Amino acid sequence: MPHPMFDKHRATLDAAVHAIHQRGYWSPYAESPSPRAYGDGADSAGKQAFDALLGQQFALEQPGQRGWLGGERSPYGATLEVSYPLCDMQTLLEAAQTAMAGWQDIGPDGRAGVCLEMLDRLNRHSFTLAHAVMMTTGQGWMMAFQAGGPHAQDRGLEAVAYGWREQSTIPAEAVWEKPQGKNPPLVMKKHFQIVGRGVAVVVGCGTFPTWNTYPGLFAALVTGNPVIIKPHSNAILPAALTVRVLREVLREQGLDPNLVSLFLGETRTDTQALVTHPAVASVDFTGSSVFGNWLLSNCRQARVYAELAGVNTVVIDSTDSYKAMLRNLAFTLSLYSGQMCTTTQAILVPADGIRTEDGPKSYDEVCADLAKAISGFLSKPEVAHAVLGAIQSADTLARIEDANAGRFGSVILPSQKLDNPDYPQAEVRTPVLLSCDATDDAAYMEERFGPISFVVKVANRADLPTLTERIVRTHGALTVGLYSSDPAMTDAVTAATVRSRVALSINLTGGVFVNQSAAYSDYHGTGGNPAANASYSNSAFVADRFCVVQRRYHL
Amino acid sequence: MPHPMFDKHRATLDAAVHAIHQRGYWSPYAESPSPRAYGDGADSAGKQAFDALLGQQFALEQPGQRGWLGGERSPYGATLEVSYPLCDMQTLLEAAQTAMAGWQDIGPDGRAGVCLEMLDRLNRHSFTLAHAVMMTTGQGWMMAFQAGGPHAQDRGLEAVAYGWREQSTIPAEAVWEKPQGKNPPLVMKKHFQIVGRGVAVVVGCGTFPTWNTYPGLFAALVTGNPVIIKPHSNAILPAALTVRVLREVLREQGLDPNLVSLFLGETRTDTQALVTHPAVASVDFTGSSVFGNWLLSNCRQARVYAELAGVNTVVIDSTDSYKAMLRNLAFTLSLYSGQMCTTTQAILVPADGIRTEDGPKSYDEVCADLAKAISGFLSKPEVAHAVLGAIQSADTLARIEDANAGRFGSVILPSQKLDNPDYPQAEVRTPVLLSCDATDDAAYMEERFGPISFVVKVANRADLPTLTERIVRTHGALTVGLYSSDPAMTDAVTAATVRSRVALSINLTGGVFVNQSAAYSDYHGTGGNPAANASYSNSAFVADRFCVVQRRYHL
Incomplete structure (x- = not known):
């Protein structure tokens, strides 16, 4: 009997599987915070x-609660003062393992259905989540x-679609009948049971606490x-x-809510x-290379899916839309004050300048x-605040000071403090x-997280592809951009x-930006350079x- | 334009993909060494x-040859005296990387087609390969x-089928068109290129030098x-x-033969x-847990797919075919003198005996x-020699001596030396x-590779499932067998x-044995216990x- 949630969400799941095969534009979740999409009053509610x-x-x-812990500091200076359950690790792990059996029993279809119900429910909480994300991360509204x-x-549903698709190709049972010449055939009945690997830990990051968490969360859930x-x-x-939303859905479905829990560490x-506990079978992590590499070295009992630091690069070789190119780059560098793992840090420009439709520059x-x-x-304050948001961490603030003081390179444009x-x-x-x-590797070939970028002077135009390749191979990158009207250069940078x-965006001069990736269509990370060993x-x-x-x- | 080898082998590939979905019996390669299947004279040729x-x-x-190396010792005592090219590692690695570009260019379909041509060609060399396998490993003919x-x-083709299927779901290109309300949509052309991770090293084992090598070999090849x-x-x-066969096929196809090479180490x-070279992106290994765990700890630059030691277990709870059960087990324990990674080592029997159709035993x-x-x-010499083969390594011979001397447990049946x-x-x-x-963990809970097995006396029948689970969780296993006519016990051992x-075989009393797994139908290893982190x-x-x-x- 199909699971009722699978029936309810089957059309969306099928469309998502179709989308990841076609990789065109698609989404079941409206990206506009409009009453038309979310209903009147959804915003204020x-x-x-x-x-x-x-x-x-x-x-x-949650079980094993032994206190409360909180203390988030809003980059907007807002007062949050929310405290959260502080639970015993061993108790949460055992409760998670106990919950696994029932989750196992509903099978891949049931799990996909319940995951889609969870995502649907999260979608209905989008405004509340948005305020929480904004106030904790400093993102603009x-x-x-x-x-x-x-x-x-979308990224959560994408992971569900991949996970369900992989499981759906495995038959629950088969009859194996091997001919034996003149003798009766050998006949066996076989059953194939899909079993999750064990407790998954998803370690969230400070800048994208849902976007970078949902892929690992839902990939782990749908696979049992x-x-x-x-x-x-x-x-x-x-x-x-x-x-809370996920536990609520689990309870409604008669499943053990301890399948999903929140763990806070005091240290x-x-x-x-x-993450090194023997019961933990996988760790998803987004954050610094220092902790990421610690995880890869120390969580030997688990598979670690890690997104780490990188040096995203844009190559400017030539353009026939100079102003549009500059506008596009200005937005990329400004969006959330460059606090995206996909924001460009190194902008490679030939020492003898570039060709444009307005002549050489x-x-x-x-x-x-x-x-x-x-x-x-950024001259209009309302635009600036909407786009920049606020700086998430004290480390980033300090790095901006260092950059302003010329410690990383000559200052072309200093960072300014704005009043919101x-x-x-x-x-x-x-x-x-x-x-x-370009020879000053120490300056720009290290991730300087935040709104800090370098216009790197490259002696020879012909070196642009090789330098790009070296940066990505050595330091990793999630994104590379190229501006060129020369097909030979485009081919060389593509190669x-x-x-x-690493993913390449070519001649972005309109409403698409190198630091944005669209679920179902753009892979986020290739998993093949030091910036990430996995892909969304x-x-x-x-x-x-x-x-x-x-x-x-035998039958 | 489709690759000619893809066209040539398309029907076989489609059938293989169908087979891994259905998991019934299928094979394109005849398992009988008969003239009907392989042609008159194929055997003698x-x-x-x-x-x-x-x-x-x-x-x-191969490039970089700096000498010849050989020295295989046949377990049959035959004289081989073949020497093989000893090549410089760095030269082979660079040649492999150079060859990758052309392999890349023919795409997933071309690669699958050429892989099938390789397998087809290997199949035609089956008799020569069989003699080589027999004389180097000690297997019976x-x-x-x-x-x-x-x-x-079959296991090579199975890997090709999986690899091709995964790649075939990724479109080469897409048009992404995102509506923008009343404004024109954002439209982008996207290209998706599949790129292999880099040089794959496949480390072969001494007992199954093709069966345990082809899965990793062809999985790596088909994925680029x-x-x-x-x-x-x-x-x-x-x-x-x-x-040699693979390089010949590559040459015929106008591809760089250095895509596949043989590396011999002197030490x-x-x-x-x-295996720790930065250019090496994956390592496939079958063998000892000591070296396997060394690989997992030290090949940090590579993904390691490892099949290691384990303690395969058979539970005897009860049976209604006592004699057939004993015959089945006798064959399992004798086949290739127990030198299969799937051979049973621990046979768990309740201390108060078992129920059979002939009454209690x-x-x-x-x-x-x-x-x-x-x-x-084994009383008929011709059967004994055909089934037992010869002992592959001096270590195994020494272990048999130790077992015979009672060092691991009381001897029920000593090993005998036979003359072939x-x-x-x-x-x-x-x-x-x-x-x-059962309490003597040190005796039977360590892999004793070779024809050494233990009838383990288990105090309580009810402990059979938990003991099985503990053996597999702690020491790993590729196979578990169960003999029981009690549905409750069957359910408990299944759980x-x-x-x-771990894979379970229930009540094998005929022509199927717990240590045999059939490609396209039986998974070899689950990847989920210490005996293997991957599955064929x-x-x-x-x-x-x-x-x-x-x-x-943008378009």
């Missing part, structure tokens, strides 16, 4: 629901809504595993809301104890014009643009990105999260 | 081709032909990677023959240098009757059967094997061997 959480204990009814809500849900979310200490609320040691002109484009774009009238204590910073020489395994999403992201256990006997 | 290799240098025309030839080819085979030092010839250090009776069944089965009239120097040994108590992630074959075995690199631009 979401805001009220968010406000009602502030200053409160966020109950989750529109990004917090889109990336924190529907786009995160319980999940413990360990959120970033400054972005707990979006994870806690997610866990880093607590997190380390969790020298390296210095490109630097100056890009600085002007950024300043111009709505949030007087918000830490708002405009991008800082630096120049340096360089294929060899170094592909078969490899789901296929090793479960085993097939067979039994056979 | 294969033998002649094999004989012509003896005492010769086995030329492969029929097993050497079947497991070394068609069954190995060059392969370097590092054979076991005592089973080079089957690998060298394979490499273990040479192998370690190869005490623990001691089961021990004695099983010993009698083994002796009886065809090969007077062959090291032939019958199985040794030991008894021990135990699902929890510990499933999506996880192929999906992470390639990346997808995309590029996008």
